[in-house]
Amino acid sequence: MTKLQGCTWWGSNLRMDVCPIPRSPLYPISHCLPNTRQVWMCLSILRMSAWVGTKLAVYCVALLVSLSIGEAPRPRGSGEPLEAAGAAAAAVLARAWQPHCCVILLTDGAASTHAVTKGVEQLPAPWGATVLETRPAPGNSNRSVALLGEALSHALRVRRASWCVVVVVVSDNIFFLVKWAELGIESGLLAWPTRVVAITGLPTTRLHRIHLAYSHANSVVVVSNGNTPPRCTVWVHQPFSPPNARAAQVASWSPLRGLSLVPRKILFPDKFHKLAWGPTLVVAAEEYPPHVLISDTGPGQDYVLTGPMEKLLRILSTQLNFTYTIKRPPDGSWGVLLEDGSWTGMVGMVNRKEADMGLGPFAVTTIRATAVDYTRTILVDYGRILAGSGKPEVDPWGFLLPFTPDVWLAFLAAMGAALAAIAFLASCAAPRLVAPTSWLSGRTLMYMRVVLQQDVSARGMRWWERLVLGAWMVLTLVLMRSYAGTLMSLLAVRQIPQPFQDLRRLLDDPDVTMVWEAGSMYVQFLMAVTSGIFREVREAESLGRLVFVKTTDYNHVLDQMVRRGTHAFVGEYLSSRVLMANDFSASGQCDFYASRAKFLPFMFAMVGRRYSPLVPALSARIGSVTEAGLYDSWLDAAIPNDTSCVAAPTKVTVTSSLGLVNLWGMFTMLGSGAAVAGLALVGEVLAGHL
Structure with a gap:
């Protein structure tokens, strides 16, 4: 068992651990996962150290190691890029160091233990260093990829346990350099916040083979010329550059002069702030009114x-300096996850790298976030029901509407108070003439005759009975006149029925079919839901009450299905507003309405490839546009007559003749009263005979 001072934790130049090196095709020479006591000790020491002292110590260590490596004898062509370029990499990291970062050093086994030792000691790693060595299996690329994947899993453990990491890759093997970078980008280890330093002894003429892998990472490539004394150059690969394009040299290093930057160049530049080569990107897009219209x-x-x-x-x-071409998805959908793990629509195109970005905008969902990366949110929208408004009609029970229920209750209470008053006065004036039941029922019928505007005889009444009866007549006259005038006004009002104000009412109507957007987040949500009202919506598909359509078929669905009342569209509120506004512009009428109830709120954004550095660059510009209110202004301008039908009235006034269709409620009330009276008459006749 050989031991190496690899897991070196620096805090005021304090070495805290010594890690063993097990002999295996893949082994962590050191591990950046100390125990809790070590972490707290390291943090305590770092708090005690001054910032200036720490920075000076790092620079001094890098300078001393650089000079020692430069003066050490090294045979020409010895195949030790780590030993030769380690000082150059240390100088690069010291110049562009990020505090609190752990260093991950990966080698392909070609470097000797002595070279690895020197390389680790040169790296400024105050928060620890992890050394991973994996030897590619000769003639077995699958085995080599599997070993790299195992090394990647160790590196991801370190990344999850650290605030940030710096990855240093050492190899002269093209396959090793390229495959490691590809796996690192796909797994998220080499996302843009992670800086990568690749150390190699390959000639610069062969660097184009690693261009595609390292151009999309925040990386620099340190190339050693293999001479004595060693000299190194530092290169940066620009994204979206031609395959035969030469990498840009940003610095050079020598033992005597140290690190020298090329004028107007910086280490680890923000390559996606403005794309230098002005590439042509593929944008996946589909028609989505009002956001996108395609011709x-x-x-x-x-x-x-x-x-x-x-x-x-x-x-x-x-702003990013690129041109674009539009590519539409073959199925015309946004994208859902199939049972075999593949994606459809525009999400599938971006996930399979057939497109660089998806225009959308796409609803932000957890399942889609496993396949693509979202930009900053552009807008928030809700789902609503769009259905056809009914024809204006008179409410058959409108004769009950002139008075509210509380007025009817007050009217009955006033009649009861009048009857109670005459009963009380009768008992006070002549106690022996206190009204029996027949007398009280006769007075009640008298007051009801006044309400029904029938004749009343006041013979034999005392003066106080006539006074109460007169007050009741005045009250009844005022109320009945008000009732008659209001009823005449209401008979001229037509009600526009809008029955579907929530999903429950829509589900309870078996004659209406629901129309949802195909290949959207709603489909994905309905596929995953296990309970509640949306499970009932999904089960309605087996009953033939649920259909899915593309966004390009919206106008046909609205005109041929929803207008007839046999279908109701369920989708984003913005889409409903566009459809209603377009129909109003064509017909001048509001034949549709959107439900009051809102459901399934979603944030909408553009999408890019998983862990693509292009996504943060897009997000920064999108944030500027949305914060300035430009996108909302563009939406308002893109929907003419937007407000014409958003709050359309549910009642209209017309002048027309009334028929049985409009007044059947009154005749129903009349017929019911006649039926009850007939039954009462029959009952009286039978009672008389018995």
Whole structure:
């Protein structure tokens, strides 16, 4: 068992651990996962150290190691890029060091233990260093990839336990350098916040083979010329550059002069702040009113975009310096996850790297976040029901509407108070003439005759009875006049029925079919839901009450299905507003309405490839546009007559003749009263005979 001072934790130049090196095809020479006591000791020591002293110590260590490596004898062509370029890498990291970062050093086994020792000691790693060595299996690429994947799992453990990491890769093997970078990008280890230093002895003429892998990482490549004394150059690969493009040299290093930057160049530049080569990117897009409208310019030609998202894309292309071509998904959908693990629609195109970004905007969901990365949120929208409004009709029970229920109750209470008053006065005036039941029922019928505007005889009444009866007549006259006038006004009002104000009422109507957007987040949500009302919506598909359509078929669905009342569209509120506004512009009428109830709120954003550095660059520009209110302004301008039908009235006034269709409620009340009276008459006759 050989031991190496690899897991070196620096805090005021204090070495805290010594890690063993087990002999295996893949082994961590040191591990950046100390125990809790070590972490607290390291943090305590770092708090006691002054910032200036720590920085000076790091620079001094890097300088001393660089000079010692430069003066050490090294045979020409000895194949030790780590030993030769270690001092250069140390100088690079010291110049562009990030505090609190742990160093991950990966080698392919070609470097000797002595070289690894020197390389680890040169790296400024105050928060620890992890050394991983994996030897590619000769002639077995699958085994080599598996070993790299195992090394990657160790590196990800370190990344999860650290605030940040710096990855140093040492190899002269093209396959090793490229495959490690590809796996690191796909797993998220080499996401943009992680800086990568690749050390190699390969000639610069062969660097184009690693261009694609390292151009999309925050990386520099340190190349050793293999001479004595060693000299190194530092290169940066620009993204989206041609395959034969030469990498940009940003610095050089020698033992005597140290690290020298090329004028106007910096280490670890923000390569995606503005794309230097002005590439042409593939943008996945589909028609989505009002955000995106697509028109075909002809066979073999590109599509023409219009709408708010096209304006946003134009701003992004100008600020990031790229042009774009539009590619539509074959199935015309946004994208859902299938049972075999593949993705459909635009999400599938971006996930399979058939497109660089998806225009959308896409609803932000957890399941989609496993396949693509979202930019900053562009807007928030809700789901609503869009259904056809009924024809204006008179409410058959409108004769009950002139008075509210509390007025009817007060009217009955007033009649009861009048009857109680005459009963009380009768008992006070002549106690022996206290009204029996027949007398009280006769007075009640008298007051009801006044309400029904029938004749009343006042013979034999005392003066106080006539006084109460007169007051009741005045009250009844005022109320009945008010009732008659209001009823005449209400008979001229037509009610526009809007029955579907929530999903429950829509589900309870078996004659209406629900229309949802195909390949959208709603489909994914309905596939995953296990309970509640949305499970009932999914089960309605087996009953033939649920259909899915593309966004390009919205106008056909609205005109041929929803207008007839046999279907109801369920989708984003913005889409409903666009459909209603377009129909109003064409017909001048509001034939549709959106439900009051809102459900399934979603944030919407653009998407990019998983862990792509292009996504943060897009997000920064999108944030500027949305915070300035530009996108909302573009939406308002893209929907003419937007407010005409958003709050359309549910009642209209007309002048027309009334028929049985409108007044059947009154005749129903009349017929019911006649039936009850007939039954009472029959009962009286039978009672008389018995």
